[in-house]
Amino acid sequence: MPFRSALSGINAAAQELRIIGNNVANASTTGFKQSRANFADVYAASSSGAASNAIGSGVRLASVDQQFTQGNVGFTDSKLDLAINGEGFFILEDSGSRVYSRQGSFQADRDGFIVNSNDQKVIINTADENGAISGSAAPLRLDSSNIPPKATNLVEVAVNLDSSETPPTTFPFDPARPSSFTHSTSLTVYDSLGSPHLASTYYVKTAVPNEWEMHTYIDGKSIRAAEGETVGIPDKLLFDGEGALSQINTIPVPPGKINFPPINTGSGADPIALTIDVQGAVPITQFGGSFTVNGIKQDGYTSGRLTGIDIDDTGIVRARFTNGQNRTLGQVALANFSNANGLRQLGDTNWAESFDSGPALVGSPGSGSLGLIQSGALEGSNVDLTGQLVNMITAQRNFQANAQVISTADDVTQTVINIR
Numbered sequence: 328m329p330f331r332s333a334l335s336g337i338n339a340a341a342q343e344l345r346i347i348g349n350n351v352a353n354a355s356t357t358g359f360k361q362s363r364a365n366f367a368d369v370y371a372a373s374s375s376g377a378a379s380n381a382i383g384s385g386v387r388l389a390s391v392d393q394q395f396t397q398g399n400v401g402f403t404d405s406k407l408d409l410a411i412n413g414e415g416f417f418i419l420e421d422s423g424s425r426v427y428s429r430q431g432s433f434q435a436d437r438d439g440f441i442v443n444s445n446d447q448k449v450i451i452n453t454a455d456e457n458g459a460i461s462g463s464a465a466p467l468r469l470d471s472s473n474i475p476p477k478a479t480n481l482v483e484v485a486v487n488l489d490s491s492e493t494p495p496t497t498f499p500f501d502p503a504r505p506s507s508f509t510h511s512t513s514l515t516v517y518d519s520l521g522s523p524h525l526a527s528t529y530y531v532k533t534a535v536p537n538e539w540e541m542h543t544y545i546d547g548k549s550i551r552a553a554e555g556e557t558v559g560i561p562d563k564l565l566f567d568g569e570g571a572l573s574q575i576n577t578i579p580v581p582p583g584k585i586n587f588p589p590i591n592t593g594s595g596a597d598p599i600a601l602t603i604d605v606q607g608a609v610p611i612t613q614f615g616g617s618f619t620v621n622g623i624k625q626d627g628y629t630s631g632r633l634t635g636i637d638i639d640d641t642g643i644v645r646a647r648f649t650n651g652q653n654r655t656l657g658q659v660a661l662a663n664f665s666n667a668n669g670l671r672q673l674g675d676t677n678w679a680e681s682f683d684s685g686p687a688l689v690g691s692p693g694s695g696s697l698g699l700i701q702s703g704a705l706e707g708s709n710v711d712l713t714g715q716l717v718n719m720i721t722a723q724r725n726f727q728a729n730a731q732v733i734s735t736a737d738d739v740t741q742t743v744i745n746i747r
Contacts, residue, residue, distance in 0.1 A: 329736050335385030336729035339366055342388050343722040350710045351719075358398070358430030358676045359708040361715075365390045395667050398429075398709040400701055406636065407433045407441060410706040413698020415661035416678065418689065419447035420466055427662055427687070429706055430676040441467040445675055451644060451657035452691065458655035460643075464689075467644060467657060471633050474648055476521025479627030481602050484528060485609035486512060487619040488539055490570065492532045500531055500558060502544060507531070509539075510618045514625060516545065518596035521629035526601075530564075537566040537613065543587065543603065550587045550601065564605070566613040572606060581606055628652055638702040642692040661697045662687040 343364045353359040367389035370381050400410045409417070409431035416427035426447060433441050433449055441449045448466035455461055488510065497506040513527040524546050531540040540561035543550045551559030562585055565574040572580050583606020589598030605611040609622045631650030638644050642659030664670060669683025680687055692700045 329732055332383065332385035333729045333732035333736065335369065335387065336732070337726055339364075339386045339388060340722050340726035340729060344719065344726070346391060347715050347719050347722060350715050351712065354708050354710040354712055354715075356676065356708050357432055357705050358428060359710065360393050360395050360398075360429070361708070361710045363392050363394055364388060365392055392668050393670070393672070394709065396709050398706045400704050400706055402704045404703070405434070406638065406703050407435070408703055408705050409433065409638065409659070410701040410704040411661065411692075411698045412701055413696075415663050415692070415697040418450040418464075418660050418662050418687070419443065419677070420450055421445070421447045421677075425450075425687070426673060426677045426679055427670070428677045431705055435469055439469040439471060441469070445677075447677075450660050451642075452660050453657045454655045460655075460658045460691075464660060465657075467659075469633060469636065469646065469656075473630045473632050474650075474652065474654075476517060476519065476630045476650075477627050478519040478597065478599060479516035479526075479625045480600065481604060482514070482516065482526065482625045483604045483607040483622065484512070484611060485605075485607065485620070485622035486510070486530075486611055487616060487621060488530055488532075488564075488566075488611070488613045489618050490537075490566075490613045490615045494532045494534050500529070500540070500542060500561070502527070502529055502542070502547070508542070512620050512623060514623050516599065516601070516625050517627035517629055518592050518594055518599055520594060520596040522592070522594045522596060523629065524592055524599070526625075528603075531561070533563075537568070539564045539566075539613070541585075543585075543601075545590055545599065545601075546592065548590070550590050564611070570612050570614045572611050572613075575605070583607075583610065638700060640692065640699040640701065642700045658691055659700055660689055661692055662689050663696055664688065 346362050346364045350361040366386050369384040369387050371384045400412065411429060416429060417431060419426050419428055430443065433443055436442050436446065450464050451467045452460050453463045453465050492509050495507050495509060497504055500507045508529040509532045510530040511527060513525055515523045516526045517523055527544045529542040533540060541564055542561045549557060549559035563576050564572060567573040572583060574580060575583065575585060583604060585603045587601045589600045591598045628650045631648035631652055633646055634649055635647050636644055637647065638659065644656045644659065646654045646656055664687060665685035666683055669681055670678035671681040673679050690697050692698065
């Protein structure tokens with residue numbers, strides 16, 4: 328009698344309804360991946376039996392396959408929210424073990440580690456002091472302590488000195504008298520304690536063709552002045568007939584760097600040992616045009632505290648500080664698997680590596696088959712509610728049809744019993 332076959336059909340329909348119900352329940356779960364039921368028929372015939380005459384014994388649930396299609400990406404107000412556009416999983420540390428997730432809702436805990444709601448830490452490839460990404464994996468941690476200051480060592484100056492200028496008529500040079508110099512520019516430099524100081528350069532056109540004098544001052548004091556003096560020996564800049572710098576004092580260019588003796592600022596910090604580069608990426612020139620500052624920068628900074636982080640589409644994590652500095656902390660690591668359907672589900676939108684999935688293939692976002700990172704966004708569930716409702720109707724019909732088979736078989740059995 329077909330009772331057993333129909334009963335297996337009812338069980339299969341009930342299992343499918345459970346899978347559909349789980350999908351529908353997680354239609355709004357961030358990073359959730361829907362599942363699909365795969366069924367197989369059951370035959371009781373042995374391998375040596377007459378297969379052509381075998382009658383099936385029903386159906387069984389062969390597998391529950393996860394569908395790792397892309398979910399919709401929605402934007403949020405937190406830069407720590409991350410979504411993966413493409414393949415891959417975030418790597419999380421859970422009490423010393425690794426788990427994998429597509430759920431990218433992260434925040435900083437009290438120790439500065441970037442974690443999810445289960446206190447699982449995000450794994451990155453760390454960066455060295457120069458910002459170069461290494462192959463060393465570790466949890467991402469934000470350091471809220473102040474970064475130490477850095478004294479200025481190098482100043483890059485790129486200006487154009489007007490070749491049509493005439494020498495000043497006021498002698499000698501005095502920074503307090505604008506008529507004694509032709510041009511000037513200033514910027515802030517820092518000592519070893521992070522205290523700011525005003526550095527100024529003054530340019531004086533001489534009577535010698537294509538020759539200029541450059542006076543360098545810090546806090547109103549000439550770097551090349553002797554003790555007790557205010558005006559020091561200037562540096563001479565010589566240009567060729569095409570307006571390019573050819574010589575500094577008696578030294579041919581390149582390299583185009585002027586080294587100054589250490590200057591004591593009186594702030595208790597170490598003396599500032601300054602080098603001015605006038606032949607950098609944008610060199611100093613003498614063209615027939617107005618005086619122009621094309622670039623001026625220095626490599627020092629005061630102390631600063633963390634104000635926020637930025638994560639680009641390749642997963643590079645950069646910290647921003649109040650002193651205008653940026654530091655690369657590392658790069659978000661992603662993992663992929665030869666058979667993602669073989670991953671073991673752990674709940675909480677997490678998966679674990681298994682024998683069927685194969686080992687984790689770790690790489691950086693955008694490399695190989697791995698997708699890119701979207702900061703300030705979350706990947707939604709990939710559940711298609713319309714499709715699930717249609718599947719629900721189909722499963723319900725299957726349940727009813729198998730129940731009808733049992734009812735019909737019961738009527739047949741009752742008829743046989745009533746034969747006299």
